[in-house]
Amino acid sequence: MRKAVLTGKHFWYGNIAIAEGAIVAGCRFFAGYPITPASEIAEHISRRFPEIGGTFVQFEDELASIAAMLGASWAGAKSMTSTSGPGFSLMQENIGLGVMMEVPIVIVNVQRGAPSTGLPTLTAQGDVMQTKWGSHGSYEIIALSPDSPQEAFNLTIRCFNLAEKYRVPVILLTSETVGHSAGKVVVPPKDKIELVQRKKPKVPPEDYLPYKPDEDLIPPMACAGEGYAFTTTGLTHDEKGYPDTTAEAHEKLVRRLNDKIRRHLKDIVDVEEENMEDADIAVVSYGQVSRPARKAVGMAREDGIKAGSIKLITIWPFAEHVIHRWAKQVEYFVVPELNYGQIYLEVKREAAGEAKSLLIPRMGGKLITPTEIYREIKKVSEK
Amino acid sequence: MNEQTIAEDKLELHPIDKWLRSERMPHIWCPGCGIGPTLYxxxxxxxxxxxxxxxxxxxxxxxCCGRGSGYLDVDGFHTTHGRAIPFAIGLKLVKPELCVNVISGDGDLFSIGGNHFIHACRRNVDLLVICTNNFIYGMTGGQLAPTTPLGDRSTTSPYGNIEPSFNTPHLADASGAVYVARWTSIHVRRLEKSIAEAMEMKGFRYIEVLSPCPVSYGRRNKLPEPDDIAEWFRQSSIIRNGANTSEVQIEKEKPLILGNFVKRVGKPTFYELMKKLEEKVRGR
Structure with missing residues (x-):
C-alpha cells in the first residue's frame, strides 16, 4: 500500500501528476464524472483514495459533482474534480455559488477541441474566456495553466493553496496534450512542500459573522459541525450571511468578491520571462504552447532577432501589469494560442497605444510548431 | 401589555424558539402555507x-422551501436549484457524524433535481430528505410542476395540465430508499413521529409532506381560501401504513393515501461500504 506523498522521481502522464499533486496538497474529497481526455485523473484517484483514506464518488453528472465538492469543502475537506469542456460548461452555475459562498475548491479542466462535443481526444485552449466569464455575474476567479507533467503537479498544489487562501474556486486550465504527455515528475519530501490552510475564526460562535472580512477582504471560514451555527446562501447577503437584496448590500458584496482577488494581483500572478531585457518582440504564451514558443524565441535569437518570451502561468486574474510594463519596451506582442483569439484580446487591450499585437491562432486539435511561431516572429521583425 | 416592561429573564420562550433565528422573523411564507408546520x-x-x-x-x-435553512439556528446551506442533495452528500461523507437534512420543494427535488434524487436513493447515502409537495412552483408565481395533478391549472397550463404527475413515494421506493412515508402538513403529530422514526435510521430516508399553497395553487384550482387545501387534505386523507407505493398516486377525485410505507432494515449505506472497501484495500 502506497503513502500519500510519493517522494522521489517518477515518469508520469500529466493527468497522473495532477492526481498525485492533489493528494500531496491534502485533497481528500473527489467528485467527478467520466469524460475524455480527463478520465485518468478520476481513475487514478479512485485507486489511490482507499489507500490513504479519501472520499471518491463518481456522480451521476457534473452538476452533482461540483455541488458535492462545495458541500465537502464546507465540511472542511480540500475538494477537487476533473473534467473537460462539456462537463465544465455544466459546472458553471455552481462555480458561481462557490464564488458567492466563498468556497475553496479546485476544478481541473483538461481542454479539448470545441465548441460542443468538438474533438474529444484532441487538444485545444478554447476555454480561456469561459473560465473567466462562464458563470453569470461580475466576479473574479483564479486559473493556472501548466505546460508539462512536472508543472501540472506543482500547479495543482498551488491551486489548492490559492483556493484555501482566497476562498474561491480555482481552475487548473490544462489540456489534452499536457494530460497525455509523459515526463519526469519530481515529488519533494513531504516537509519541503508548502501547504496553505483556510483561515479559521478566532472569535467565539456568538461573535462570529461568517461574511465579515478581515483587512485582506477574506472572511475566516467556519465549517459545518464546528458549533458556529452559521447560514450561507447564493443570494446577495450581509455579513451575517442573511439574504439582503438591497442595492447597498449587493454593491458592497460584489465589490469585495472582486477586490479580494484584484487587490492581491501580485501575489496570485505568476509569469516566466526569458530574453526580455532587450526584446523588441515578445511572444506571450501559456500552457503547452509555451514550449514551442520558447523554442521559437531561441531560433529567432540565433537569427539576431531580439525576441523574448513571456509565459503566463497564471491565466486569471490576467497579468495586466506585466503586459503593461513590457508594452513600453517592445514593438510587438506575438500571441500563439490553440483557439481563434482569447488571451490575445487581453494582451491587445493592455498593449493598446504602446505596442502592436499579432495573433497566431490554431484550431484542429494539432499543436503549433516552433517553426510556425518562428516564421511569424521573423515576419514581424521585418515590418 | 407594553413589551418593554417585561424583563428579559421573565420572557417565556416558545419551546422551539431555541432552534430559530428569531431576528429574521417574520418569514416570507404566505398565510396558509404548509412549510411552517412541516418545519415545526x-x-x-x-x-x-x-x-x-x-x-x-x-x-x-x-x-419557497429553500429559504427555510436561513431561519433555523443551525448550520444552514441555501444552495442552487436542484442541487441540495449532492451538496448534502458531499458534506455528509466528509462529516458522517452530522445529522444532515435536505428539506426542499417538489420542483427542486423532482424536476431540476430529479436525477440526483434517484441516484442518492440507489447509493443509499445517509440523508433525510423531506419534500414539501405543494403541487406547484410557488415562488415563481404558480407554474406547472412535475407533481401538479392532471387537469389542474397553473400559469403555464392555463387550460389544464396534460402531464401525468410523479408518484414520489413510489419513485423513492423503486430507487432503493430505506424509509418512505407520506403525510400532510395538517398531520403535524404523525409527521413528527414519522420524521423521528426516520431520524433514528441510517441510509436514504424520504418523507413527502403534502403542503397547501393557497396563493399560487389554490387560487387557480377552486381552493382559494387559506384553509381550503387543508380542508381537502382533511376530508380526503386515508392512513394506510405499509401501503404498496405503486398504489399511492395522487389523483384529484380519489383519496389521498398517507402513511409510513417502506422501512428496509439492514441495507448498508454508501459510507459503510466505502469504509469496508478502504479496509480491504489497506489490508492487501
Missing part, C-alpha cells in the same frame, strides 16, 4: 430524538 414537526422530531443543535445541518435548494 421536523424541529419537534429533533428534540424528540435528542439531536444536539451543533450536529444538525440543514441543506435546501431554491424556491
Amino acid at each position: 414537526a421536523w424541529i419537534r422530531a429533533l428534540d424528540r430524538v435528542g439531536i444536539p443543535k451543533e450536529k444538525v445541518v440543514y441543506v435546501s435548494g431554491i424556491g
Whole structure:
C-alpha cells in the first residue's frame, strides 16, 4: 500500500501528476464524472483514495459533482474534480455559488477541441474566456495553466493553496496534450512542500459573522459541525450571511468578491520571462504552447532577432501589469494560442497605444510548431 | 401589555424558539402555507430524538422551501436549484457524524433535481430528505410542476395540465430508499413521529409532506381560501401504513393515501461500504 506523498522521481502522464499533486496538497474529497481526455485523473484517484483514506464518488453528472465538492469543502475537506469542456460548461452555475459562498475548491479542466462535443481526444485552449466569464455575474476567479507533467503537479498544489487562501474556486486550465504527455515528475519530501490552510475564526460562535472580512477582504471560514451555527446562501447577503437584496448590500458584496482577488494581483500572478531585457518582440504564451514558443524565441535569437518570451502561468486574474510594463519596451506582442483569439484580446487591450499585437491562432486539435511561431516572429521583425 | 416592561429573564420562550433565528422573523411564507408546520414537526422530531443543535445541518435548494435553512439556528446551506442533495452528500461523507437534512420543494427535488434524487436513493447515502409537495412552483408565481395533478391549472397550463404527475413515494421506493412515508402538513403529530422514526435510521430516508399553497395553487384550482387545501387534505386523507407505493398516486377525485410505507432494515449505506472497501484495500 502506497503513502500519500510519493517522494522521489517518477515518469508520469500529466493527468497522473495532477492526481498525485492533489493528494500531496491534502485533497481528500473527489467528485467527478467520466469524460475524455480527463478520465485518468478520476481513475487514478479512485485507486489511490482507499489507500490513504479519501472520499471518491463518481456522480451521476457534473452538476452533482461540483455541488458535492462545495458541500465537502464546507465540511472542511480540500475538494477537487476533473473534467473537460462539456462537463465544465455544466459546472458553471455552481462555480458561481462557490464564488458567492466563498468556497475553496479546485476544478481541473483538461481542454479539448470545441465548441460542443468538438474533438474529444484532441487538444485545444478554447476555454480561456469561459473560465473567466462562464458563470453569470461580475466576479473574479483564479486559473493556472501548466505546460508539462512536472508543472501540472506543482500547479495543482498551488491551486489548492490559492483556493484555501482566497476562498474561491480555482481552475487548473490544462489540456489534452499536457494530460497525455509523459515526463519526469519530481515529488519533494513531504516537509519541503508548502501547504496553505483556510483561515479559521478566532472569535467565539456568538461573535462570529461568517461574511465579515478581515483587512485582506477574506472572511475566516467556519465549517459545518464546528458549533458556529452559521447560514450561507447564493443570494446577495450581509455579513451575517442573511439574504439582503438591497442595492447597498449587493454593491458592497460584489465589490469585495472582486477586490479580494484584484487587490492581491501580485501575489496570485505568476509569469516566466526569458530574453526580455532587450526584446523588441515578445511572444506571450501559456500552457503547452509555451514550449514551442520558447523554442521559437531561441531560433529567432540565433537569427539576431531580439525576441523574448513571456509565459503566463497564471491565466486569471490576467497579468495586466506585466503586459503593461513590457508594452513600453517592445514593438510587438506575438500571441500563439490553440483557439481563434482569447488571451490575445487581453494582451491587445493592455498593449493598446504602446505596442502592436499579432495573433497566431490554431484550431484542429494539432499543436503549433516552433517553426510556425518562428516564421511569424521573423515576419514581424521585418515590418 | 407594553413589551418593554417585561424583563428579559421573565420572557417565556416558545419551546422551539431555541432552534430559530428569531431576528429574521417574520418569514416570507404566505398565510396558509404548509412549510411552517412541516418545519415545526421536523424541529419537534429533533428534540424528540435528542439531536444536539451543533450536529444538525440543514441543506435546501431554491424556491419557497429553500429559504427555510436561513431561519433555523443551525448550520444552514441555501444552495442552487436542484442541487441540495449532492451538496448534502458531499458534506455528509466528509462529516458522517452530522445529522444532515435536505428539506426542499417538489420542483427542486423532482424536476431540476430529479436525477440526483434517484441516484442518492440507489447509493443509499445517509440523508433525510423531506419534500414539501405543494403541487406547484410557488415562488415563481404558480407554474406547472412535475407533481401538479392532471387537469389542474397553473400559469403555464392555463387550460389544464396534460402531464401525468410523479408518484414520489413510489419513485423513492423503486430507487432503493430505506424509509418512505407520506403525510400532510395538517398531520403535524404523525409527521413528527414519522420524521423521528426516520431520524433514528441510517441510509436514504424520504418523507413527502403534502403542503397547501393557497396563493399560487389554490387560487387557480377552486381552493382559494387559506384553509381550503387543508380542508381537502382533511376530508380526503386515508392512513394506510405499509401501503404498496405503486398504489399511492395522487389523483384529484380519489383519496389521498398517507402513511409510513417502506422501512428496509439492514441495507448498508454508501459510507459503510466505502469504509469496508478502504479496509480491504489497506489490508492487501
